[in-house]
Amino acid sequence: MSEALAxxxxxxxxxxxxxxxxxxxxxxxxxxxxxxxxxxxxxxxRPYGFGLWENLRTHLDARxxxxxxxxxxxxxxxxxxxxxxxxxHVEGFAPEVAWVxxxxxxxxxxxxxxxxxxxxxxxxxxxxxxxxxxxxxxxxNQWANVVRWEKATRPFLRTMEFLWQEGHTAHATAEEGRDExxxxxxxxxxxxxxxxxxxxxxxxxxxxxxxPGAVETxxxxxxxxxxxxxxxxxxxxxGQNFARAYDITFVDADQQIKHAYTTSWGVSxxxxxxxxxxxxxxxxxxxxxxxxxxxxxxxxxxxxxxDRAIEVCTTAAQRLRQAGFRVRVDTREEQPGWKYSxxxxxxxxxxxxxxxxxxxxxxxxLARRDRDKSDKEQRRTVALDSLAEVLPELLSDxxxxxxxxxxxxxESHTYVVQDRAEFFKLCKDRxxxxxxxxCERAECEALVKAETSAxxxxxxxxxxxxxxxxxxxxxxxxxxxxxxxx
RNA sequence: CGGGACGUAGCUCAGCUUGGUAGAGCGGUGCGUUUGGGACGCACAGGUCGCAGGUUCAAGUCCUGUCGUCCCGACCA
Numbered sequence: 294m295s296e297a298l299a300x301x302x303x304x305x306x307x308x309x310x311x312x313x314x315x316x317x318x319x320x321x322x323x324x325x326x327x328x329x330x331x332x333x334x335x336x337x338x339r340p341y342g343f344g345l346w347e348n349l350r351t352h353l354d355a356r357x358x359x360x361x362x363x364x365x366x367x368x369x370x371x372x373x374x375x376x377x378x379x380x381x382h383v384e385g386f387a388p389e390v391a392w393v394x395x396x397x398x399x400x401x402x403x404x405x406x407x408x409x410x411x412x413x414x415x416x417x418x419x420x421x422x423x424x425x426x427x428x429x430x431x432x433x434n435q436w437a438n439v440v441r442w443e444k445a446t447r448p449f450l451r452t453m454e455f456l457w458q459e460g461h462t463a464h465a466t467a468e469e470g471r472d473e474x475x476x477x478x479x480x481x482x483x484x485x486x487x488x489x490x491x492x493x494x495x496x497x498x499x500x501x502x503x504x505p506g507a508v509e510t511x512x513x514x515x516x517x518x519x520x521x522x523x524x525x526x527x528x529x530x531x532g533q534n535f536a537r538a539y540d541i542t543f544v545d546a547d548q549q550i551k552h553a554y555t556t557s558w559g560v561s562x563x564x565x566x567x568x569x570x571x572x573x574x575x576x577x578x579x580x581x582x583x584x585x586x587x588x589x590x591x592x593x594x595x596x597x598x599x600d601r602a603i604e605v606c607t608t609a610a611q612r613l614r615q616a617g618f619r620v621r622v623d624t625r626e627e628q629p630g631w632k633y634s635x636x637x638x639x640x641x642x643x644x645x646x647x648x649x650x651x652x653x654x655x656x657x658x659l660a661r662r663d664r665d666k667s668d669k670e671q672r673r674t675v676a677l678d679s680l681a682e683v684l685p686e687l688l689s690d691x692x693x694x695x696x697x698x699x700x701x702x703x704e705s706h707t708y709v710v711q712d713r714a715e716f717f718k719l720c721k722d723r724x725x726x727x728x729x730x731x732c733e734r735a736e737c738e739a740l741v742k743a744e745t746s747a748x749x750x751x752x753x754x755x756x757x758x759x760x761x762x763x764x765x766x767x768x769x770x771x772x773x774x775x776x777x778x779x
Numbered sequence: 780c781g782g783g784a785c786g787u788a789g790c791u792c793a794g795c796u797u798g799g800u801a802g803a804g805c806g807g808u809g810c811g812u813u814u815g816g817g818a819c820g821c822a823c824a825g826g827u828c829g830c831a832g833g834u835u836c837a838a839g840u841c842c843u844g845u846c847g848u849c850c851c852g853a854c855c856a
Binding site: 318 | 780790812813814815816817818846847848849850852853854855856
């Protein structure tokens with residue numbers, strides 16, 4: 294093997310394919326996205342990780358605003374008596390609610406839940422705000438932290454405290470509520486695929502996977518490299534369940550008092566975990582350009598008595614920043630090769646190398662993170678003046694290529710199955726998304742889970758008639774993707 | 780919450796079986812030489828061995844408890 298083609302050796306993280314868990318944890322820590330904290334199950338989101346979260350927030354927030362939603366903020370603490378009003382909801386969340394029982398030195402007369410989600414407190418406020426059909430719809434989103442007392446935690450995928458957004462809306466009719474639920478589902482799908490570059494299956498959840506208290510739950514599900522599915526966003530049609538529990542009523546145009554129809558929907562920083570696992574490779578993260586805190590990093594190459602590259606990089610970076618690019622200049626006193634590896638690990642889409650040769654020729658050498666060193670097209674040299682024109686195209690191409698790779702993986706790991714034995718084997722082996730005609734019976738789903746640990750991820754309408762359930766032979770009602778999940 | 784493994788320098792770990800002066804590599808700091816895929820020399824700094832009890836003349840090492848991390852299940856976003 295010639296020296297030029299020697300594989301890039303990564304010391305900090307283990308190979309991805311050998312042990313996805315070990316790779317994932319190391320990647321999150323070494324890329325400086327998160328640090329473990331003194332609090333069990335809670336991570337610190339470091340500046341680079343927060344940058345990633347901010348980009349998620351910016352893109353989703355713009356989509357929420359564009360569809361008529363407004364941001365607001367509700368209390369972190371929820372009185373127990375309020376929480377108890379919706380039985381199914383309480384039962385669903387009881388095992389993971391953290392409680393405040395003491396304030397200063399005084400024991401509280403009523404304990405306060407730290408929100409695991411905010412349907413309760415927001416529903417209570419909606420009951421006060423809504424009087425007439427003219428007050429509807431209410432379309433509110435909250436960016437917040439929530440706490441769920443988890444037993445096993447992992448960075449982003451499951452932490453006791455996590456950041457998310459939760460949308461809560463109220464409508465005059467069932468149709469409007471359902472439309473909202475589906476509008477958001479599509480918004481999430483669009484964000485996941487076109488911004489995070491994570492292809493997903495979107496659809497309805499089975500009754501067993503439904504949000505506690507919801508009439509219907511919809512979700513987007515992504516496929517991780519180990520063949521497990523990651524629920525990456527949910528949208529719930531709550532019907533009138535919460536309106537009844539929290540007395541959200543209004544006088545309609547026909548002068549009748551009616552309960553409102555509500556929805557809730559959320560995406561958490563868990564989606565970042567999905568993005569990391571889906572796109573990363575043995576060298577570390579590969580962040581899709583639209584989500585990247587740093588789109589391009591300048592690495593000036595200096596020699597003894599020749600540090601002109603630093604000045605050239607700084608000037609070029611300043612110009613790109615003014616043009617709206619997110620760039621950084623790495624002026625640390627390290628070897629260029631060391632910096633290449635570090636920025637590879639941190640997943641910056643484009644590296645801009647400028648050395649003495651480039652300074653003399655007024656050029657810059659671009660290296661793209663989605664290609665390997667052995668790929669002749671990983672690097673190209675362009676005129677320094679043309680960076681602002683070349684970059685958008687390059688970033689866009691990287692975005693597209695990352696999505697295409699992930700899409701190809703999802704498609705090649707989706708199995709349409711007719712045979713029962715094959716279905717069970719694929720589920721048990723964590724082969725990926727296993728697509729069957731299904732009867733939609735809870736007992737059938739429970740059986741599959743007991744045998745294989747796989748559950749339904751999302752359901753979609755059945756095409757054609759007279760299909761039977763691949764698992765039990767009863768008449769099929771839907772098509773279902775089964776997979777083991779995170 | 781069950782089963783398993785592990786907590787010793789910033790990181791990865793050795794030392795524990797058989798109690799007796801706290802170790803290595805990497806990393807850090809300073810100076811110098813280097814710099815287009817993880818450079819090198821010299822010098823320096825860095826630890827109440829996760830925490831709390833106990834046994835002992837003496838505990839990183841033995842005992843008990845506790846907290847945390849990872850893996851596999853169960854549960855959950």
